[in-house]
Amino acid sequence: MTEQxxxxxxxxxxxxxxxxxxxxxxxxxxxxxxxFSVTATAAETSVVCAARNVPKKVPHERSFTAFAVVGPLDFALTGVLVSLLTPLAEEEISVFTLSTYDTDWILVPKERAEKAAEAWRRRGHTVAPAVPA
Structure with missing residues (x-):
């Protein structure tokens, strides 16, 4: 099977x-x-937002770099996150993921962002700066 x-x-x-x-x-x-993303459960509310705005007293982890798969992705696609997270796991890069209607987002620690981009490029993926909307 050829990886997408x-x-x-x-x-x-x-x-x-x-x-x-x-x-x-x-x-x-x-x-x-x-x-900006909000996920709420009965136990907590998690927010992804600009690190510069978060007050120091609020529980948080920073600084993450966001990567988004160019979409929209068809809901019938399988293995998207597996194909993108496997190279990061092999490089021991931790992730925080989230999905929207159109695509998947992968947040990696800022200091590991370039290593993540290199790992994806080695697997044939294209990594480029985001184009402003």
Missing amino acids: QFTIEQYPEQLAVVRLGPGAPIPAWAESSSI
Whole structure:
């Protein structure tokens, strides 16, 4: 089986993953970001937003670089994340992933971003700077 090749865009803004309490309102500081995601469960609310905006007292991890698979991706595609995460696992690069309707996002620690891009290129994927919308 031939592995599918993807184009991956790298975003310049440094991101944070923030932990808020269950049912917490989304703070205004979280919304001024080029990439903004909220996932809420009964146990917590997680926010991905610009690292520069996160108050130091709020539980969070930073700095992440975001990569997005150029989409939209067909919902019938299988193995997209496996093909993109396997090279990172082999390089021992940790990830935080999220998906939207159109595509998959992979956040990697800022200091490992170039190593991640190199690992994908070795597998035949294209990595390029994100094109502003």
